[in-house]
Amino acid sequence: MSVPQIGQASGTCSRCGRTYFARRPAREVVCECSKICERCGGKMSPVTDLPDPRTYGKVENVHGQRVTLETTGKCDDCGWLTEDKPVEVRLE
Numbered sequence: 001m002s003v004p005q006i007g008q009a010s011g012t013c014s015r016c017g018r019t020y021f022a023r024r025p026a027r028e029v030v031c032e033c034s035k036i037c038e039r040c041g042g043k044m045s046p047v048t049d050l051p052d053p054r055t056y057g058k059v060e061n062v063h064g065q066r067v068t069l070e071t072t073g074k075c076d077d078c079g080w081l082t083e084d085k086p087v088e089v090r091l092e
């Protein structure tokens with residue numbers, strides 16, 4: 001008896017080039033590169049809250065970065081801020 005071939009969905013991250021595979025049906029995954037600090041390799045946490053107006057524009061970390069309305073992530077370890085949107089890889 002032969003096992004039926006199950007179609008595999010795949011997709012490549014437009015930012016880092018990682019390729020993901022998954023069983024169909026097609027879906028989206030957030031690429032790992034969006035979750036890793038580009039400075040220290042630590043874990044990035046999403047920043048979804050708007051900055052507190054009292055702290056807006058104030059230097060936030062040792063890198064001299066400021067939280068802005070575009071800030072989307074912050075490193076748990078070194079405090080690095082990013083304005084990059086998480087990359088959603090469409091698997092199809």
Ligand SMILES: [Zn+2]
Nearest residue numbers: 013016031033
């Ligand atoms: Zn990626």
Ligand SMILES: [Zn+2]
Nearest residue numbers: 037040075078
């Ligand atoms: Zn970091």
